[in-house]
Amino acid sequence: MTLKLRLSFMMFLQYAIWGAWLPLLYPFLQGHREFSVEQVGRVLAAGAVGAIIGPFVAGQVADRWLATEKFLALCHLVGAALVWKLASVPDYGTFLWLSLVYGVIYTPTLALTNSLTLHHISDRDRDFAPIRLWGTIGWIVAGIAVGQWLLYKHSPEALSSEALIAAQDAGRGDAFRFSAIVGAIMGLYCFSLPNTPPTKKGAQKNASIEAIGEIKGQPLVSLFLIAIPVSIIHQYYFVHTSTFLTELQSKGSGMGFTNLVTKIFGVGGGGLMTVGQMGEILVIALIPALTKKFSRKQLLMIGLVAYAARMAIFSYASSSMMAIIFGLALHGLCFGCFWFVAFMVVDEHTTKDVRASAQNLFNLVLVGLGIIVGSWFATWVVDNWATTEAGTDYTRLFSVPMWMSLACLVAVMIAYPKKAQVS
Numbered sequence: 001m002t003l004k005l006r007l008s009f010m011m012f013l014q015y016a017i018w019g020a021w022l023p024l025l026y027p028f029l030q031g032h033r034e035f036s037v038e039q040v041g042r043v044l045a046a047g048a049v050g051a052i053i054g055p056f057v058a059g060q061v062a063d064r065w066l067a068t069e070k071f072l073a074l075c076h077l078v079g080a081a082l083v084w085k086l087a088s089v090p091d092y093g094t095f096l097w098l099s100l101v102y103g104v105i106y107t108p109t110l111a112l113t114n115s116l117t118l119h120h121i122s123d124r125d126r127d128f129a130p131i132r133l134w135g136t137i138g139w140i141v142a143g144i145a146v147g148q149w150l151l152y153k154h155s156p157e158a159l160s161s162e163a164l165i166a167a168q169d170a171g172r173g174d175a176f177r178f179s180a181i182v183g184a185i186m187g188l189y190c191f192s193l194p195n196t197p198p199t200k201k202g203a204q205k206n207a208s209i210e211a212i213g214e215i216k217g218q219p220l221v222s223l224f225l226i227a228i229p230v231s232i233i234h235q236y237y238f239v240h241t242s243t244f245l246t247e248l249q250s251k252g253s254g255m256g257f258t259n260l261v262t263k264i265f266g267v268g269g270g271g272l273m274t275v276g277q278m279g280e281i282l283v284i285a286l287i288p289a290l291t292k293k294f295s296r297k298q299l300l301m302i303g304l305v306a307y308a309a310r311m312a313i314f315s316y317a318s319s320s321m322m323a324i325i326f327g328l329a330l331h332g333l334c335f336g337c338f339w340f341v342a343f344m345v346v347d348e349h350t351t352k353d354v355r356a357s358a359q360n361l362f363n364l365v366l367v368g369l370g371i372i373v374g375s376w377f378a379t380w381v382v383d384n385w386a387t388t389e390a391g392t393d394y395t396r397l398f399s400v401p402m403w404m405s406l407a408c409l410v411a412v413m414i415a416y417p418k419k420a421q422v423s
Contacts, residue, residue, distance in 0.1 A: 003194065004131060007117050010193060011135035013186035014113050017076075017106070019139030019277070020146055020179040021083070023242045023270040024172045029095075031169035031243075039092050041379035044239065046096055047103035048371035052364050067197045068116045072109055073190035079106045080183030087176035107367055111359035116196050118347050129287035132340065136281050140274040142182065146175045147271020151262065168246070175270070219296070220349050222415045223342055224365055230338060230408050231370020232377055233307055233401040237331075239378040242269030244314065244394060248324065258321050275325055279332025284340060296345055297416045303338030304409040306330045311402035318394045339366065 021028075029035045029043060082102040089095045114132075121127035154171025246269045249262055265271035283290075290299060313327035343362065350358040386397035 003120060004127065006193065007120065007131045008134040010113060010186075010189065011117070011132055012138035012141075013182055013189060014109065014138065015135035016138035016142040017079075017083075017179050017183045017186060018110075019270075019274075020142040020182065021172075021175040022238060023143065023273045024146070024175050026239050027169055027243045027246060027269070028172040028175075031166065032172065033090065033092075033095070035092055035095075037379045037383055039096075041375045043092075043096055043099050044235075044375035044379075045372040046100040048107070048368050048375070049100055049103050052368040052372075053104050053108075065198055067195055068112055068119075069190050069193035069196055072112055072116070072193070073187050075105050075109050075187075076183050076190060077187035079109075080180045080187060083176050083183060084180035087173040087180075107363065110367065111363040114343055114347075115359045116193065119196050120194050124344060124347065126288050128344065129284045129340070133281050133284040136277045136284060140277045140281075142178065143270045143274040143277070144265060146172075146178060147266025147269075147274075149174060149178075149266070150271075151266040218417050219345060222412075222417070223300075223345055224362065226408055226411050226415065227342060227362070227365045228369055228373075229404055230304070230307070231366045232374035233311075233404050233408075234334075234339075234366070235371045235374025236378045236381075236401045237310075239375060240382075240397060241273055241314075241328075243392075244318070244397075245269040245272050245324070248318070248321065261321060261325070272325075273328060273331075275328040276331025276335075279329035280335050281332070283332040283336030287336065287340065290337075291341075291344075295418065296341055297412065297418060299337045299341045300412050300416065301409060303334055303336070303341070304405055304412060306333035306337065308402050308405035308409065310334065311398045311405060314398040315395045315402060318398075 025044065026040060029040045030037065035043070079102055082098055082105065086095065086098055086102070089098060113135075117131055118124060118128060121131070150168050150171045153174075154167050249258060249269075249272070261272065265274065294302070307330075310327045310330040313323055313330075317323035317327075343359065346358050346362045381397065381400055382392065385400070386393050
């Protein structure tokens with residue numbers, strides 16, 4: 001197997017682990033476990049702690065002490081055991097603490113798979129995108145597989161809409177078990193990855209502190225600051241979209257186009273959300289061409305326009321399944337043109353000696369601060385702004401991140417430099 005194929009399969013497994021359960025977590029906890037909105041917000045935030053600890057532990061280990069592939073293997077094997085347990089934990093306290101530990105173990109692996117890949121490829125612009133898009137394919141396969149499982153195993157016929165949703169909520173526990181199986185496979189596979197030893201240069205220095213020193217200049221300081229509100233918007237999408245789609249499919253049951261969508265993607269929201277990852281594949285596949293035609297700043301701005309457009313569709317066209325599918329597909333531009341390009345910017349503006357730590361620091365923003373603040377913000381909006389006597393007002397709910405996206409677009413236009421020297 002060639003190096004690119006080996007790295008591609010690594011990405012496939014890495015994101016299949018996450019894609020199996022993340023889109024379904026909010027309705028599983030609130031609908032089946034019957035946790036309060038505040039408790040759900042705390043669980044979502046607890047899982048993000050790993051992204052905060054990651055730069056100071058995982059980055060240091062991978063940059064200074066232990067080969068990255070071995071560290072990944074250990075994290076995934078332990079993580080598989082933890083996520084299997086999450087499927088059957090009924091009480092809030094235990095679920096919260098297990099989520100905290102799992103976040104500490106799994107979250108840093110997202111950045112480390114990036115740094116391992118970038119360490120071994122010869123051309124960042126040409127090679128990274130085709131390898132990373134297999135992570136998106138893994139997310140899609142996992143999401144559709146779980147959606148079909150819920151459709152055929154946890155969607156009894158002749159139930160009312162409310163009873164059907166309740167049955168699907170209970171079945172979402174199987175998504176954790178599926179994730180655990182994939183995680184165990186990933187853990188074993190990591191031992192076969194290319195050797196990525198810690199650097200000997202500066203072995204006595206703290207890699208995270210060195211990385212912080214390197215991100216003080218432009219464009220990284222602007223990128224990191226703007227990424228905080230964008231990551232809140234990103235988390236907002238993952239908190240509410242599954243429930244939003246589940247209700248939409250339930251209300252449209254019996255309608256031709258909605259039934260066709262359900263047969264293809266299953267139920268529960270997670271399968272249908274993979275339309276976004278399908279769009280992501282297209283965008284990431286085009287990244288080598290896009291990076292030649294557009295500047296990094298222009299690509300970041302395209303991503304933010306897509307964020308705003310998606311939330312506008314969810315707000316003002318929430319009764320049209322076809323419009324919603326188009327809105328989901330915009331996730332490809334959201335992720336591909338903002339987050340994917342942002343990780344490339346981090347890599348090209350830091351030295352090779354501290355890139356694992358720098359990637360983990362950026363991960364701190366994306367799945368650390370963003371998830372913690374975003375989870376609180378998204379649940380607070382539901383309680384205080386979007387919930388009415390008739391249920392959730394989706395126009396109100398999704399208009400909030402729409403305006404936030406436009407504000408971030410203006411911030412990039414003003415603060416992000418047009419040109420920056422590459423390290």
